[in-house]
Amino acid sequence: MSIRTSRIPAENTAQAITANRLSDGSVIYLTAKDNWSERIEDCQSAPDPQAAKVLLHQAQRHAANGHVVGPYLFKIEHENGTPVALGRREIIRTRGPSVGTDLKRPI
Amino acid sequence: MYRYDEFDHAFVAERVAQFSGQVARRVSGELSEDEFKPLRLMNGLYLQLHAYMLRVAIPYGTLASHQLRKLAHIARTYDHGYGHFTTRQNIQYNWPKLEDVPKILAELAEVEMHAIQTSGNCIRNITADPLAGVAADEVDDPRTYAEIIRQWSTLHPEFSFLPRKFKIAVTGAPSDRAVTRGHDIGLRMHRNADGEPGFEVMVGGGQGRTPILAKTLRDFLPVDQMLSYLEAILRVYNQLGRRDNIYKARLKIMVESLGVEALAELVEAEWAQIPDGTLDLPIEERQRIAAYFAPPSYVDLPDESSALDGAIAADASFAAWVESNVHEHKQPGYAIATISTKPHGGIPGDASAEQMEAIADLAEQYGFGEIRISHKQNLILPDIQKTDLFALWQALGILGMSAANAGRISDIIACPGLDYCNLANARSIPIAQRISERFSDLAREREIGDISLNISGCINACAHHHVANIGVLGVDKKGTEYYQVTLGGVSNENAAIGSIIGPAFDEWQIADAIETIVDVYLQQREVGEKFIQTYQRIGPQPFKEKLYASD
Numbered sequence: 001m002s003i004r005t006s007r008i009p010a011e012n013t014a015q016a017i018t019a020n021r022l023s024d025g026s027v028i029y030l031t032a033k034d035n036w037s038e039r040i041e042d043c044q045s046a047p048d049p050q051a052a053k054v055l056l057h058q059a060q061r062h063a064a065n066g067h068v069v070g071p072y073l074f075k076i077e078h079e080n081g082t083p084v085a086l087g088r089r090e091i092i093r094t095r096g097p098s099v100g101t102d103l104k105r106p107i
Numbered sequence: 108m109y110r111y112d113e114f115d116h117a118f119v120a121e122r123v124a125q126f127s128g129q130v131a132r133r134v135s136g137e138l139s140e141d142e143f144k145p146l147r148l149m150n151g152l153y154l155q156l157h158a159y160m161l162r163v164a165i166p167y168g169t170l171a172s173h174q175l176r177k178l179a180h181i182a183r184t185y186d187h188g189y190g191h192f193t194t195r196q197n198i199q200y201n202w203p204k205l206e207d208v209p210k211i212l213a214e215l216a217e218v219e220m221h222a223i224q225t226s227g228n229c230i231r232n233i234t235a236d237p238l239a240g241v242a243a244d245e246v247d248d249p250r251t252y253a254e255i256i257r258q259w260s261t262l263h264p265e266f267s268f269l270p271r272k273f274k275i276a277v278t279g280a281p282s283d284r285a286v287t288r289g290h291d292i293g294l295r296m297h298r299n300a301d302g303e304p305g306f307e308v309m310v311g312g313g314q315g316r317t318p319i320l321a322k323t324l325r326d327f328l329p330v331d332q333m334l335s336y337l338e339a340i341l342r343v344y345n346q347l348g349r350r351d352n353i354y355k356a357r358l359k360i361m362v363e364s365l366g367v368e369a370l371a372e373l374v375e376a377e378w379a380q381i382p383d384g385t386l387d388l389p390i391e392e393r394q395r396i397a398a399y400f401a402p403p404s405y406v407d408l409p410d411e412s413s414a415l416d417g418a419i420a421a422d423a424s425f426a427a428w429v430e431s432n433v434h435e436h437k438q439p440g441y442a443i444a445t446i447s448t449k450p451h452g453g454i455p456g457d458a459s460a461e462q463m464e465a466i467a468d469l470a471e472q473y474g475f476g477e478i479r480i481s482h483k484q485n486l487i488l489p490d491i492q493k494t495d496l497f498a499l500w501q502a503l504g505i506l507g508m509s510a511a512n513a514g515r516i517s518d519i520i521a522c523p524g525l526d527y528c529n530l531a532n533a534r535s536i537p538i539a540q541r542i543s544e545r546f547s548d549l550a551r552e553r554e555i556g557d558i559s560l561n562i563s564g565c566i567n568a569c570a571h572h573h574v575a576n577i578g579v580l581g582v583d584k585k586g587t588e589y590y591q592v593t594l595g596g597v598s599n600e601n602a603a604i605g606s607i608i609g610p611a612f613d614e615w616q617i618a619d620a621i622e623t624i625v626d627v628y629l630q631q632r633e634v635g636e637k638f639i640q641t642y643q644r645i646g647p648q649p650f651k652e653k654l655y656a657s658d
Contacts, residue, residue, distance in 0.1 A: 020158075022134070022140075024158060024159070025154050025155070025157065025159040025205070026158065027157055063140065064139070066135075066136035087586060092156065092525060092526065092534075097527055098526055098537055099454060099536045099537055
């Protein structure tokens with residue numbers, strides 16, 4: 001997987017909420033239905049800082065109720081209407097390790 | 108091998124039960140994450156980018172075959188079928204589920220292992236020379252003392268909340284294979300003029316953002332006074348170490364600001380307060396622990412093996428493996444074999460469940476069932492008859508683990524980096540893969556010879572890049588991964604911190620840069636010179652000129 005470019009987000013970039021699932025640590029995203037999904041495509045986008053604040057508050061309520069760990073805002077952009085993560089760290093969280101999880105030399 | 112006594116079994120079982128309850132209370136919502144986090148960290152459970160990560164201690168890097176089989180079983184049953192060996196002689200699992208962790212800890216307890224003190228501001232896993240007990244140049248087996256320190260430091264009530272994490276390494280040999288000067292405390296055993304064994308005590312070493320080599324606090328500490336002296340150092344550090352600034356909290360910062368002479372005075376004064384006989388072990392107890400590490404029943408053999416000599420003459424690939432991966436044993440007719448976890452293009456430190464099980468079998472078939480983990484992320488079979496080396500090498504070939512590269516340029520230490528780690532700024536593993544593929548020609552690797560190349564994905568320096576001949580540090584520059592190169596680091600008894608050679612390279616330039624560095628060495632070296640010797644003779648300038656020629 002190539003992660004050759006990762007653009008610097010502009011000031012007023014859209015944001016979404018990510019966290020880790022309590023049970024297995026999986027990367028999850030807060031959805032428009034106030035639920036959580038493993039797919040970034042399902043994330044609820046906050047177009048401005050005010051909306052982002054509301055989303056974060058919502059996510060922190062989930063964290064307080066358990067099952068979700070460490071929610072935070074991250075920057076996204078839309079490509080053909082689909083949200084994609086900005087920044088290398090979040091791209092890697094979205095896709096998984098760039099070196100794969102399996103050994104290169106199976107027996 | 109040390110075996111748990113009743114006390115060890117009881118407290119590990121107690122911790123498993125406690126953590127099971129803590130996980131249950133976390134899942135039920137009774138514990139918040141803020142309450143649970145310090146508890147899980149005390150049991151080696153981190154939350155990384157994609158999943159939990161469980162770090163399991165391998166005390167002084169020594170494993171029995173049944174323990175390695177258990178690690179394989181855990182990898183297959185609870186994880187993604189592999190484990191990752193680290194520079195602190197630990198193993199990490201990258202994908203455990205929270206609810207499975209108590210079961211994993213219970214399985215580890217069955218084979219006398221645990222994950223206690225693999226995180227947090229306490230005394231971490233005690234590391235040692237991976238060739239302990241078998242190296243030809245050894246004064247005494249350091250594992251006896253590492254085990255005594257392990258018992259003293261485990262759940263030590265006074266030292267469970269130190270200003271910062273605390274790392275201790277022990278070696279019993281003049282050749283330092285444990286990076287002792289890179290630790291908070293390094294102990295190097297030697298003999299005084301009367302032939303009595305004692306330790307050179309080095310303090311205040313560490314890597315991270317402020318790399319500092321440990322300084323000698325005491326030239327000779329009789330082995331029977333080790334614990335009380337360590338206790339004195341830890342007490343002084345616990346009182347005076349900075350808790351207000353995480354970046355200044357390690358012992359190394361305290362040693363730098365106080366000066367080693369002033370620290371020695373404080374330690375001596377504290378030591379004098381500890382009544383004789385309250386901490387140091389009586390000789391019978393030391394001998395009891397030493398007996399666990401008694402040499403196995405070696406067969407009397409001639410040192411030369413005609414079978415080995417014949418195989419070396421007949422098979423050039425095997426000869427190359429012997430040259431790089433086989434080390435001299437103290438016992439005639441035996442050898443020490445390094446099993447590389449670094450095939451060209453592979454992930455340094457990773458081993459699959461199948462590989463771990465097969466190595467456990469080989470350790471029993473050709474050795475005495477013992478395996479070592481080195482800080483270079485390789486596995487070591489310490490007791491192989493020379494006559495068996497060819498059969499062992501063939502078996503390793505089937506496992507994809509016969510790379511003839513121990514101590515060579517593709518024997519890269521790499522941290523998990525940004526592919527897994529929450530702290531990383533840049534990826535390490537793909538860079539290691541790219542560089543090792545670049546040097547996949549065996550003849551070229553042999554031509555380059557002994558060299559060390561370590562890659563860390565952030566300034567925390569888990570891959571020891573500061574003390575590598577060629578160090579690579581991943582940094583983030585405005586959203587792009589860059590790799591800063593240091594040259595001249597050394598991790599052995601002549602330890603040195605490398606110096607930054609110039610501006611960093613991006614991920615597509617770094618393999619070329621390494622190749623340029625190697626080319627300068629090959630052009631400039633004198634007969635018989637290793638990379639580090641050439642660098643020390645000619646300095647950084649010729650490397651700089653070539654690397655930045657077009658700038």
